[in-house]
Amino acid sequence: MADGGAAARFRAEFPALADTVHLASCSQGALSGRLTYALQEIAFSLRDKGAPWEDWVAEVERARAGFARFIGAEPGEIAVLSCASEAAYQVASSMDWARRAAIVTTDLEFPSIAQVWRAQGGRGASVRVARDNGTTVTAEGYAEQIDEDVNLVSVPMALYGNGARPPVREVVELAHERGARVFVDAYQGTGVLPVDVHELGCDYLASGSLKYLLGLPGIAFLYVRAGTEHQRDPELTGWFGRRDPFSFDPRLVDFPAEARRFETGTHPIPSAYAANAGLELLAPLDMATVFEHVSTLAAELSEQLAGDGEMIASPTDAAGRGPQVAIVDQDPDALARWLARRRIVTAPRGRLLRLSLHYYSDRSDVAAVVDAIRRYRKES
Numbered sequence: 001m002a003d004g005g006a007a008a009r010f011r012a013e014f015p016a017l018a019d020t021v022h023l024a025s026c027s028q029g030a031l032s033g034r035l036t037y038a039l040q041e042i043a044f045s046l047r048d049k050g051a052p053w054e055d056w057v058a059e060v061e062r063a064r065a066g067f068a069r070f071i072g073a074e075p076g077e078i079a080v081l082s083c084a085s086e087a088a089y090q091v092a093s094s095m096d097w098a099r100r101a102a103i104v105t106t107d108l109e110f111p112s113i114a115q116v117w118r119a120q121g122g123r124g125a126s127v128r129v130a131r132d133n134g135t136t137v138t139a140e141g142y143a144e145q146i147d148e149d150v151n152l153v154s155v156p157m158a159l160y161g162n163g164a165r166p167p168v169r170e171v172v173e174l175a176h177e178r179g180a181r182v183f184v185d186a187y188q189g190t191g192v193l194p195v196d197v198h199e200l201g202c203d204y205l206a207s208g209s210l211k212y213l214l215g216l217p218g219i220a221f222l223y224v225r226a227g228t229e230h231q232r233d234p235e236l237t238g239w240f241g242r243r244d245p246f247s248f249d250p251r252l253v254d255f256p257a258e259a260r261r262f263e264t265g266t267h268p269i270p271s272a273y274a275a276n277a278g279l280e281l282l283a284p285l286d287m288a289t290v291f292e293h294v295s296t297l298a299a300e301l302s303e304q305l306a307g308d309g310e311m312i313a314s315p316t317d318a319a320g321r322g323p324q325v326a327i328v329d330q331d332p333d334a335l336a337r338w339l340a341r342r343r344i345v346t347a348p349r350g351r352l353l354r355l356s357l358h359y360y361s362d363r364s365d366v367a368a369v370v371d372a373i374r375r376y377r378k379e380s
């Protein structure tokens with residue numbers, strides 16, 4: 001963690017951390033001063049100009065370009081949508097299942113994405129599940145399922161349950177060798193893991209702003225590799241999915257070549273302001289340095305909790321571990337409530353309590369949560 005104090009300077013951008021231990025970035029990132037300001041800015045734009053559409057459109061374009069830069073893409077390769085499920089749906093609806101019927105997913109995928117794939121059954125798609133070992137899913141698990149009937153392979157960059165990092169690049173290579181395309185759900189990765197879509201080689205990648213990207217709910221981004229052949233036009237559409245959204249021709253349903261073809265109606269403007277606040281904070285950072293910082297803390301947290309007898313549900317090896325450490329608990333909601341009363345914010349899910357790290361996290365956060373969980377166990 002020898003980064004010359006850069007992480008401490010980053011932490012100072014989050015005044016809320018003065019009295020709160022924020023270990024819930026896998027759910028919602030911590031509140032930065034810049035995000036607070038962005039929310040005031042949208043109120044100011046309304047007070048100042050009444051109906052500031054030009055400012056709003058500019059803010060959406062800034063978010064599109066900012067996210068594109070962040071993942072090594074071009075702005076034309078990004079659709080601005082409202083949630084990752086919508087991104088998955090738009091991709092699915094543009095696939096021709098009569099050509100190749102199968103989608104490969106994993107049971108460790110975020111359920112909403114898997115549900116979108118399964119709902120394509122009505123349009124003729126069949127779903128195959130890559131074998132997992134309960135903690136993560138391997139390239140072999142995917143390889144067993146991918147053949148010439150597979151049209152789409154869906155692989156998460158980091159698992160929502162325990163942060164484990166499936167081998168995305170290997171899965172992309174495998175899928176492409178066998179003529180399938182790949183959708184990467186990077187929601188649990190962007191903002192804390194280095195992401196370069198050209199290095200990954202994926203066809204689609206979705207993420208949203210509220211978690212490690214340090215914005216708010218309501219906005220998501222879909223990367224669509226330039227040159228991707230669209231087997232069908234998407235089913236959801238609207239004026240922002242037109243070549244010229246301002247042509248106002250009710251008889252014209254044309255689709256631009258760029259990723260905007262997947263957009264629908266009015267963009268989530270307030271969330272775009274929030275997304276820009278987060279992207280601006282993250283843009284100057286080197287994501288490899290960020291992930292190194294996070295990995296060091298995650299390793300320490302995992303070792304200390306395991307030393308206290310906690311059951312760790314995340315991978316314990318550095319190669320598989322992501323930005324969070326999840327522990328198994330009988331009642332994670334009760335534990336999270338107990339911690340929240342002590343201003344330690346965590347993210348319970350199912351039988352797991354998720355503790356996620358960001359570049360603003362430090363050793364005092366690790367010490368605080370380890371100590372608090374120890375006390376909770378003694379008291380209960």
Ligand SMILES: Cc1ncc(COP(=O)(O)O)c(C=O)c1O
Nearest residue numbers: 083084085110112160185187188
């Ligand atoms: C991996 C992953 N994908 C997607 C989502 C959210 O999907 P949506 O934006 O459709 O709510 C989450 C969490 O909320 C997630 O952890």
